[in-house]
Amino acid sequence: MITFENVSxxxxxxxxxxxxxxxxxxxxxxGLVGSNGSGKSTFMKMIAGLVAPSEGKVMIDQESVSRRTAxxxxxxxxxxxxxxxxxxxxxxxxxxxxxxxxDLEKAxxxxxxxxxxxxxxxxxxxxxNRGRLKIALTLAREVPIILMDxxxxxxxxxxxxxxxxxxxxxxxxxxxxxxxxxxEVTEIEPLLETVIAIRNGKVLALEDVExxxxxxxxxxxxxxxxxxxxxx
Amino acid sequence: MGEEFNPSKPIxxxxxxxxxxxxxxxxxxxxxxxxxxREMAIxxxxxxxxxxxxxxELERMxxxxxKRGQGTFVTEQKEKLVExxxxxxxxxIQNFIEEMKQMGFSSEDMIEGIRTYVTNEKENEx
Numbered sequence: 001m002i003t004f005e006n007v008s009x010x011x012x013x014x015x016x017x018x019x020x021x022x023x024x025x026x027x028x029x030x031g032l033v034g035s036n037g038s039g040k041s042t043f044m045k046m047i048a049g050l051v052a053p054s055e056g057k058v059m060i061d062q063e064s065v066s067r068r069t070a071x072x073x074x075x076x077x078x079x080x081x082x083x084x085x086x087x088x089x090x091x092x093x094x095x096x097x098x099x100x101x102x103d104l105e106k107a108x109x110x111x112x113x114x115x116x117x118x119x120x121x122x123x124x125x126x127x128x129n130r131g132r133l134k135i136a137l138t139l140a141r142e143v144p145i146i147l148m149d150x151x152x153x154x155x156x157x158x159x160x161x162x163x164x165x166x167x168x169x170x171x172x173x174x175x176x177x178x179x180x181x182x183x184e185v186t187e188i189e190p191l192l193e194t195v196i197a198i199r200n201g202k203v204l205a206l207e208d209v210e211x212x213x214x215x216x217x218x219x220x221x222x223x224x225x226x227x228x229x230x231x232x
Numbered sequence: 233m234g235e236e237f238n239p240s241k242p243i244x245x246x247x248x249x250x251x252x253x254x255x256x257x258x259x260x261x262x263x264x265x266x267x268x269x270r271e272m273a274i275x276x277x278x279x280x281x282x283x284x285x286x287x288x289e290l291e292r293m294x295x296x297x298x299k300r301g302q303g304t305f306v307t308e309q310k311e312k313l314v315e316x317x318x319x320x321x322x323x324x325i326q327n328f329i330e331e332m333k334q335m336g337f338s339s340e341d342m343i344e345g346i347r348t349y350v351t352n353e354k355e356n357e358x
Contacts, residue, residue: 029279168273168280173280190279191278192279213242214241218239
């Protein structure tokens with residue numbers, strides 16, 4: 001379980017997060033939604049231990065986030081950070097050598113499932129296949145928390161579809177929690193069980209998506225707009 | 233990308249409706265195994281927990297049965313399926329009447345309309 005306790009983060013004078021208190025439930029696919037600059041990436045990086053809070057505590061299973069909790073979290077960054085001269089297979093082997101929890105067989109299965117050629121050099125991959133490779137590298141780690149920052153951004157509908165199917169095929173919600181940020185929220189709406197709305201570094205709400213449909217009769221985007229208006 | 237869902241109704245209930253419909257139409261036969269939760273999630277692009285909830289609801293309605301370690305099956309109790317078919321009939325009639333009322337038609341208008349429609353259809357067939 002992930003808990004934010006009075007968490008703030010300042011970059012010089014800019015508040016990226018301010019006084020966030022939230023407990024994130026386990027075993028769900030959770031969407032973290034908010035406009036650009038609302039603090040989504042900072043939120044994710046804090047769980048991954050890549051950004052430290054200026055105030056407050058981020059905890060995973062009652063333990064403050066640190067190098068020790070890093071082995072519970074797989075983080076898919078918005079950016080590409082791979083050696084372009086590696087082939088797909090070499091990249092996978094490299095990741096396997098870096099993470100004890102990396103399941104090599106699973107990585108190869110995902111790559112095969114998504115029909116990426118393992119012998120191709122990373123620099124020669126299409127953007128879609130780089131996206132698929134990133135997903136494979138993230139999902140192949142046997143960890144309880146998977147963070148995906150904009151896994152669909154800039155990819156065409158076919159690639160997005162194969163990524164969603166890959167995600168559904170290779171996660172295990174009995175053991176794993178997935179947090180996704182995306183601008184394509186309508187597209188993955190049926191995938192999300194819970195959403196967290198974030199605005200100007202503040203968490204506005206954590207809500208069950210089926211409840212939003214039933215009670216508010218809204219899509220997530222409409223609900224988010226409503227939350228933003230109420231807050232403004 | 234998966235299928236389209238109505239944004240103002242829980243997806244688990246939409247899946248319940250869809251699967252019920254498939255059973256009544258005979259696309260899923262009595263005693264037939266339903267896809268596993270994961271397969272169904274992948275096919276429809278829906279959260280696996282939502283699919284579990286759908287299966288639980290179908291089980292509560294006694295339309296499907298879960299056999300431990302084997303999966304979920306369409307019930308072999310024919311009377312349950314007859315009940316379901318009747319229920320779906322009533323639901324459709326309710327929706328029809330609700331919409332006709334909103335357009336300002338009376339019950340007599342509706343019955344007369346249905347009678348005329350059915351008669352015309354029969355004539356066209358013969």
